[in-house]
Structure formats: structure tokens, C-alpha cells
Amino acid sequence: MKGFTKWVSIENGLNNEKYSRLADTDETVLKNSNGVKWCLRCERVYKVGSFKYDANDSNEKPRIYCPYKDCDGDYWIDGWEWLHVAALNNYPSTPELGEKYSLWPRQ
Numbered sequence: 001m002k003g004f005t006k007w008v009s010i011e012n013g014l015n016n017e018k019y020s021r022l023a024d025t026d027e028t029v030l031k032n033s034n035g036v037k038w039c040l041r042c043e044r045v046y047k048v049g050s051f052k053y054d055a056n057d058s059n060e061k062p063r064i065y066c067p068y069k070d071c072d073g074d075y076w077i078d079g080w081e082w083l084h085v086a087a088l089n090n091y092p093s094t095p096e097l098g099e100k101y102s103l104w105p106r107q
């Protein structure tokens with residue numbers, strides 16, 4: 001049985017120990033996507049290195065998630081490079097944080 005979840009939110013946590021283990025995979029996002037990731041689950045953007053994790057996750061490499069409280073998207077799996085999404089939809093290269101940008105918006 002899974003214990004209860006105790007979320008901890010991290011902002012600008014590029015040097016946070018929970019993040020740094022895989023930080024190199026975000027380097028291209030930092031360089032090419034203005035430091036912004038886009039979440040496949042909630043379709044909002046957030047800054048690279050901002051995430052949340054479960055304080056009760058005792059794994060050596062705890063899973064980290066999309067930073068928005070109402071979203072359970074995975075930081076690494078669901079967090080895409082913003083410029084890919086922007087190019088598909090003519091979205092601005094610098095998006096508004098917290099704004100929803102649909103991958104396939106209704107025309």
C-alpha cells in the first residue's frame with residue numbers, strides 16, 4: 001500500500017539534489033527553448049529546474065513532477081522542449097508561465 005503524498009515544490013532548482021542527477025538531459029532545453037519546458041499533461045509551461053517531488057518517496061532517485069499543484073505530469077517524460085510545441089503552433093518563443101498552450105488547438 002502506498003503511503004500518503006507530501007509534495008515539496010522547488011522553484012529554480014537547477015542545483016537541487018533531486019534534480020541534478022539528470023540535469024544534463026535538460027541542457028538542450030535550457031539552450032534552445034529559452035529555459036522553458038512544456039507539460040504534455042496540463043499543457044502549461046514552466047521554467048527548467050522548477051518541479052515538485054514527494055517527500056515520502058524514499059527512492060534514492062525520487063521521481064520529480066510538473067511543478068503545478070494540480071498536475072501529475074512527469075518532469076522528464078511529460079516535460080517537452082517548448083520550442084518544438086511553439087513551432088507546431090506558431091506560439092511565441094517566450095510563453096506566459098501558467099498559460100495553457102494546447103498541442104492541437106481547435107481551429
Ligand SMILES: [Zn+2]
Pocket residue numbers: 039040041042043044066067068071072073
Ligand atoms: Zn503539468
